[in-house]
Amino acid sequence: MAARRISSLLTRSLSTSSAYASLLSSLGxxxxxxxxxxxxxxxxxxxxxxxxxxxxxxxxNLIDGKFVDxxxxxxxxxYDPRTGEVIAHVxxxxxxxxxxxxxAARKAFDEGPWPKMTPxxxxxxxxxxxxxxxxxxxxxxxxESWNCGKLYEQSAKSELPLLARLFHYYAGWADKIHGxxxxxxxxxxxxxxxxxxxxxxxxxxxxxxxxxxxxxxxPALACGNTIVLKTAEQTPLTALYVAKLFHEAGLPxxxxxxxxxxxxxxxxxxxxxxxxxxxxxIDKAVELAHYALFFxxxxxxxxxxxxxxxxxxxxxxxxxxxARALRRVVGDPFKKGVEQGPQIDSEQFEKVLRYIRSxxxxxxxxxxxxxxxxxxxxxxxxxxxxxxxxxxLIAKDEIFGPVQSILKFKDLDEVTxxxxxxxxGLAAGVFTKNIDAANTLTRALxxxxxxxxxxxxxxxxxxxxxxxxxxxxxEKGIYSLHNYLQVKAVVTPLKNPAWL
Numbered sequence: 001m002a003a004r005r006i007s008s009l010l011t012r013s014l015s016t017s018s019a020y021a022s023l024l025s026s027l028g029x030x031x032x033x034x035x036x037x038x039x040x041x042x043x044x045x046x047x048x049x050x051x052x053x054x055x056x057x058x059x060x061n062l063i064d065g066k067f068v069d070x071x072x073x074x075x076x077x078x079y080d081p082r083t084g085e086v087i088a089h090v091x092x093x094x095x096x097x098x099x100x101x102x103x104a105a106r107k108a109f110d111e112g113p114w115p116k117m118t119p120x121x122x123x124x125x126x127x128x129x130x131x132x133x134x135x136x137x138x139x140x141x142x143x144e145s146w147n148c149g150k151l152y153e154q155s156a157k158s159e160l161p162l163l164a165r166l167f168h169y170y171a172g173w174a175d176k177i178h179g180x181x182x183x184x185x186x187x188x189x190x191x192x193x194x195x196x197x198x199x200x201x202x203x204x205x206x207x208x209x210x211x212x213x214x215x216x217x218x219p220a221l222a223c224g225n226t227i228v229l230k231t232a233e234q235t236p237l238t239a240l241y242v243a244k245l246f247h248e249a250g251l252p253x254x255x256x257x258x259x260x261x262x263x264x265x266x267x268x269x270x271x272x273x274x275x276x277x278x279x280x281x282i283d284k285a286v287e288l289a290h291y292a293l294f295f296x297x298x299x300x301x302x303x304x305x306x307x308x309x310x311x312x313x314x315x316x317x318x319x320x321x322x323a324r325a326l327r328r329v330v331g332d333p334f335k336k337g338v339e340q341g342p343q344i345d346s347e348q349f350e351k352v353l354r355y356i357r358s359x360x361x362x363x364x365x366x367x368x369x370x371x372x373x374x375x376x377x378x379x380x381x382x383x384x385x386x387x388x389x390x391x392x393l394i395a396k397d398e399i400f401g402p403v404q405s406i407l408k409f410k411d412l413d414e415v416t417x418x419x420x421x422x423x424x425g426l427a428a429g430v431f432t433k434n435i436d437a438a439n440t441l442t443r444a445l446x447x448x449x450x451x452x453x454x455x456x457x458x459x460x461x462x463x464x465x466x467x468x469x470x471x472x473x474x475e476k477g478i479y480s481l482h483n484y485l486q487v488k489a490v491v492t493p494l495k496n497p498a499w500l
């Protein structure tokens with residue numbers, strides 16, 4: 001997530017239409033297309049909220065196979081982003097709880113059955129867990145959407161199937177991790193062993209709690225490690241639920257420990273460029289760029305948040321991107337047809353509004369949106385800015401919200417230089433029919449992933465990670481196993497070998 005350092009000029013967010021109207025009349029530019037500023041006009045789906053079809057059962061920390069209260073006895077609230085109301089109180093872990101979890105994990109690794117199991121036995125536990133995810137997918141999807149504010153259909157139809165797929169994938173790796181036999185220059189037998197590191201400490205963010213759980217826990221367990229996992233304080237509920245399912249699948253006590261509480265969240269930062277070349281089918285480019293930015297309420301580390309459009313098609317793209325944003329349906333994420341739910345919490349909500357104000361004050365053109373949506377909860381109108389320049393905060397900082405910044409470029413050399421001029425390097429998108437342009441950009445962009453004529457493709461085997469300040473190492477695929485293994489070389493002499 002972007003750093004929270006914002007100039008004092010932006011410390012007050014404006015959340016009413018009248019306040020924004022006054023601001024627009026005195027600061028910056030607003031869109032004069034069709035004569036006046038277009039206000040966001042999509043029909044609301046907020047009148048009557050749907051009650052989530054799930055009960056909250058697990059709110060304690062999971063340590064050594066048991067759900068327990070925090071050592072201090074404290075709890076903290078977790079909220080429904082649709083309303084800002086408390087939905088549960090969760091055990092508030094602190095240093096003592098972490099110490100107890102680490103001790104349990106260390107004992108499970110040093111003395112327990114988990115690392116001494118055959119890889120095939122570990123694989124079978126991971127497979128049983130994946131089956132339990134599928135069995136409980138409806139409850140998990142509802143709980144994820146309730147605690148995160150993300151669309152229920154997104155949780156149920158995309159994220160829960162991917163969650164099960166990820167654990168099937170890592171179950172397949174458990175019995176395929178092995179070392180090498182290495183030739184030596186003298187009479188020695190040399191082999192390498194790939195050994196688990198021991199106790200892995202893991203922190204997951206709040207924007208994709210279940211998927212991030214799988215990205216962390218899956219490879220660590222496949223390699224034979226034990227785990228202490230901290231949830232994000234905004235979204236602790238689903239990690240506790242699935243941890244219980246792991247024990248139903250036969251995971252020994254102490255192998256997976258889950259502690260909730262306050263503290264920094266680990267999340268890859270990004271300000272991904274989405275480059276639309278002059279030969280692009282504009283209607284398709286608009287839709288894909290819209291998805292790349294607004295997916296998950298814009299709360300995605302790899303969101304295509306810098307939309308670079310070639311100057312020859314820029315004006316057409318702006319008109320259509322604005323029209324698409326105005327059609328976006330914001331409302332209760334449990335209702336069918338809704339495309340965008342609320343931001344995660346009040347802090348993120350206020351942060352997004354501060355960046356919108358920054359864009360206006362920087363003289364970017366506000367094409368649509370720019371305000372809160374409704375009167376309760378943490379909903380933000382889908383917002384589009386044109387005439388954005390590289391020096392504006394909305395073009396440099398990770399907003400993590402539904403704010404599309406559209407920039408103009410002349411040629412590939414220029415857009416490559418500008419796209420790479422950032423401290424981030426997580427992902428990029430390229431939209432073109434020209435294979436030469438695609439090949440040029442995919443090799444020139446300094447990012448961990450480049451999607452060509454697609455975006456946000458997250459198969460289990462595709463590695464994910466970034467350059468520069470966008471993280472170290474890779475998640476998913478074979479590369480993720482490297483994070484949880486250490487290599488040991490074993491050398492023994494050979495006497496009178498028949499061959500070397």
